[in-house]
Amino acid sequence: MNKISYYNRRFGYLLASPAILILVLIILVPITISIITSFFDYTLIDRDLDKFTGLKNYFSVINNPKFINSFFVTISFVIFVVLFEFLLGFLIAILLNKVTKFRNIYYFILLIPLLINPVVVGLIWRMFLHPQLGIVNYLIGFLGISPVNWLGDPQIAFVTIIFVDIWHQVSFMIILLLAGLASIPEEPYEAARIDGANEFRQFLDITLPYMRPVIIITLLIRLIFAVKTYDLIYIMTKGGPGEATDLISYYIYRSAFISLNLGEAASMSVLLLIIICVIIFPLFKYMNRADE
Amino acid sequence: MKTIPLLISLLFIFNMNANAVTLRAVMENVPDTGFIQELLPEFTAKTGIEVEFEVMGYGEMHPKLVPSLIASTGSYDFMPVDFYWVGEFDKAGWMMSLDDFIKKDEFDTSVYFDSLMDLTGRIGDTTYMLPFYNYAMGLTVRKDLLDDSSNQAKFEDKYGMKLKLPTEWDEYLNQVEFFTDKDKGFYGVVNQGGKADPIAMEWSNYLFARGGDFHDDNWNGLLTSNNALEALKDYVSMVNNYGPLGAESFGFDEAFNVAAQGNAYSYLTYNFFLNSYNDPEQSAVVGKMELIPVPGEGGLNGAWGWSIPKSSPNAEAAWEFLKWVESPDIAKRRAALGGAPTRKDVFNDPDLNEQFDHYPLLKDLLATAKNFPLFTYTPQFVEVMGTELSKAVIGEQDPAVALKIMNDELEALAAKDGKR
Numbered sequence: 075m076n077k078i079s080y081y082n083r084r085f086g087y088l089l090a091s092p093a094i095l096i097l098v099l100i101i102l103v104p105i106t107i108s109i110i111t112s113f114f115d116y117t118l119i120d121r122d123l124d125k126f127t128g129l130k131n132y133f134s135v136i137n138n139p140k141f142i143n144s145f146f147v148t149i150s151f152v153i154f155v156v157l158f159e160f161l162l163g164f165l166i167a168i169l170l171n172k173v174t175k176f177r178n179i180y181y182f183i184l185l186i187p188l189l190i191n192p193v194v195v196g197l198i199w200r201m202f203l204h205p206q207l208g209i210v211n212y213l214i215g216f217l218g219i220s221p222v223n224w225l226g227d228p229q230i231a232f233v234t235i236i237f238v239d240i241w242h243q244v245s246f247m248i249i250l251l252l253a254g255l256a257s258i259p260e261e262p263y264e265a266a267r268i269d270g271a272n273e274f275r276q277f278l279d280i281t282l283p284y285m286r287p288v289i290i291i292t293l294l295i296r297l298i299f300a301v302k303t304y305d306l307i308y309i310m311t312k313g314g315p316g317e318a319t320d321l322i323s324y325y326i327y328r329s330a331f332i333s334l335n336l337g338e339a340a341s342m343s344v345l346l347l348i349i350i351c352v353i354i355f356p357l358f359k360y361m362n363r364a365d366e
Numbered sequence: 367m368k369t370i371p372l373l374i375s376l377l378f379i380f381n382m383n384a385n386a387v388t389l390r391a392v393m394e395n396v397p398d399t400g401f402i403q404e405l406l407p408e409f410t411a412k413t414g415i416e417v418e419f420e421v422m423g424y425g426e427m428h429p430k431l432v433p434s435l436i437a438s439t440g441s442y443d444f445m446p447v448d449f450y451w452v453g454e455f456d457k458a459g460w461m462m463s464l465d466d467f468i469k470k471d472e473f474d475t476s477v478y479f480d481s482l483m484d485l486t487g488r489i490g491d492t493t494y495m496l497p498f499y500n501y502a503m504g505l506t507v508r509k510d511l512l513d514d515s516s517n518q519a520k521f522e523d524k525y526g527m528k529l530k531l532p533t534e535w536d537e538y539l540n541q542v543e544f545f546t547d548k549d550k551g552f553y554g555v556v557n558q559g560g561k562a563d564p565i566a567m568e569w570s571n572y573l574f575a576r577g578g579d580f581h582d583d584n585w586n587g588l589l590t591s592n593n594a595l596e597a598l599k600d601y602v603s604m605v606n607n608y609g610p611l612g613a614e615s616f617g618f619d620e621a622f623n624v625a626a627q628g629n630a631y632s633y634l635t636y637n638f639f640l641n642s643y644n645d646p647e648q649s650a651v652v653g654k655m656e657l658i659p660v661p662g663e664g665g666l667n668g669a670w671g672w673s674i675p676k677s678s679p680n681a682e683a684a685w686e687f688l689k690w691v692e693s694p695d696i697a698k699r700r701a702a703l704g705g706a707p708t709r710k711d712v713f714n715d716p717d718l719n720e721q722f723d724h725y726p727l728l729k730d731l732l733a734t735a736k737n738f739p740l741f742t743y744t745p746q747f748v749e750v751m752g753t754e755l756s757k758a759v760i761g762e763q764d765p766a767v768a769l770k771i772m773n774d775e776l777e778a779l780a781a782k783d784g785k786r
Contacts, residue, residue: 118432119458119742140753205612206551206624226559226614228760308425314561315614316757331429333746334454 105347112341118334131341141342143317144325151232151321152300155239160293162240163247170248171255184245192242196309199238200225228318231311235319239306243299247292254288255281290361294354301350322346387683388416389443392430395421397638398499401703402691409690415683424448428745435460440677444684446498446670449485449737450744453783455673457742461494462674467685468493477709479732485740486671495671496692497708501636502735503571503665505538506643507531508631509656511545520544535575535662538632539600545631546608554608556630557601558621559759562752567666569755570738571634572597575662580739585780587773598758598765605759614759626651634660636668637728641704657724659731667735669708743779750775
């Protein structure tokens with residue numbers, strides 16, 4: 075019996091080995107190369123991996139006020155977009171969950187922003203938000219509101235980027251959360267109603283506990299993608315005005331492709347990877363606990 | 367039996383197609399690319415060589431090109447090179463010398479303006495590029511407003527000088543102030559204050575106009591001079607006092623649209639926009655805009671060059687294309703379509719001078735335009751400039767401090783490049 079299970083296990087490994095090999099090749103190899111590169115003075119102009127600099131790139135990055143600024147701008151951006159997208163997404167998902175008719179139609183409508191390439195989203199909104207010629211200032215003019223400097227004022231530009239990201243990504247939250255809500259069985263609600271629990275009590279004691287794994291995985295995925303936001307910034311603000319919207323991914327891109335300093339860009343990427351791991355680790359832990 | 371000749375014919379055709387060369391290149395989505403695309407079928411008919419352009423925005427080009435340039439055999443057979451990639455591409459050794467091709471075919475490079483050959487042609491004694499199109503910057507102003515007698519009288523009354531095409535910087539500043547009427551939604555100037563390239567390129571004109579420069583012959587920075595400070599103060603004032611809302615974030619297309627919709631007196635921009643101003647589909651000021659050299663001490667030069675990467679899979683065929691696209695006939699026809707020429711003979715062509723009455727002026731503009739600092743780290747310096755200028759415009763940085771940071775960075779990068 076033990077022998078059979080031993081051979082079965084080996085056969086299982088054999089079957090899984092191509093997939094594991096592909097994973098190693100497409101995930102671990104590039105990450106390892108990035109980590110190695112981060113310890114070298116490696117630029118696209120001088121592409122010899124022969125100048126080992128140890129932790130110099132890391133110290134240089136940590137002591138760079140522009141990188142630190144990017145880091146904090148990114149943290150603020152991530153907190154705002156993930157929080158607002160979650161709250162708004164959950165609210166809309168709960169409301170839509172009550173609707174039973176035309177479900178396919180609203181699913182399709184919800185999917186539309188997600189299907190648009192972020193570059194196109196950036197271009198569309200940049201056009202809409204043109205202070206003189208854009209439709210947004212034209213429409214708010216009817217309400218007696220003065221034209222707004224959407225992308226030229228540092229504070230407003232930051233809020234604008236958050237708004238556009240929410241517009242683009244909130245559907246992602248809605249769809250995942252809606253799928254989670256639809257999978258909750260009806261029986262606990264019926265029992266709660268018999269016991270006299272109101273809607274809010276049902277939400278707290280049934281919906282939230284059932285939804286916990288979905289919420290965590292949704293937040294997790296969205297958080298990772300929010301940290302990596304690049305396209306919107308590239309198209310809409312180029313990190314400006316000043317450094318108001320200079321997100322870390324765009325900073326890394328500039329380091330790699332404008333300064334051509336791949337060693338430094340790699341060290342930033344590794345730091346970003348560590349930061350993401352630090353953020354998502356508690357969520358993972360919490361999710362595992364919730365599963366148990 | 368009949369099938370055998372048919373099969374042989376098919377094999378022959380298949381073999382012909384298999385051997386046919388298709389040249390590939392990344393091209394920017396600008397009018398000059400479109401003009402060449404219109405003429406490409408003629409090149410294919412003449413040489414049998416197909417040409418495929420991957421047309422994209424400027425920002426996508428560099429990241430797209432670099433991986434191909436690093437490879438031993440790249441994806442692109444020839445490439446347009448913006449002037450501020452030249453130092454970097456040269457240092458990395460990515461461009462093929464064109465000297466052997468030029469010698470073999472006796473291609474005459476003396477037809478190009480020296481200023482453009484210095485910018486996107488020769489590096490030292492070697493020719494790596496042929497100037498493709500120029501984008502030297504000039505000032506575009508509303509001639510109809512300058513010609514208005516009522517405006518002339520009011521201006522003379524207020525400033526004690528005649529209202530005319532400005533030749534001095536202070537004269538231009540007065541005109542900007544005079545024409546600004548924000549209540550009516552009309553602005554003396556529209557700026558391209560977005561990061562990083564738009565603001566850096568535009569402000570360079572202000573620097574030159576004020577008599578400033580980036581560095582001396584030994585690459586000692588000159589950006590802490592009074593001229594530079596005045597130039598930056600002018601720029602900050604223009605954007606904040608005389609320009610439309612949002613100019614701090616405008617790229618050239620957005621700024622152009624404000625001017626083209628008739629909402630601004632002036633826009634300091636790339637000379638090829640003059641044709642767009644005169645296109646009724648894009649403009650509400652057809653025939654009203656005049657292009658003039660930047661008042662004061664001159665404006666910024668700019669150009670793209672044609673180059674063949676060392677990693678080009680079809681260098682010979684690529685040279686055939688370059689030779690064709692830069693031949694006198696094709697260069698003239700591109701110009702007739704509205705292209706921005708680089709050859710002197712095109713500027714001297716009587717037909718084109720009849721078609722474009724601004725050619726004599728443009729010729730002067732190219733001959734006198736000043737170059738941006740050209741070295742390996744030009745793109746990196748533009749980034750620093752863009753950020754500091756932008757911070758000065760939005761009031762997050764004192765202009766003098768911004769200039770000091772730019773100056774220090776220029777000197778540090780020049781030293782890193784072995785220039786100092």
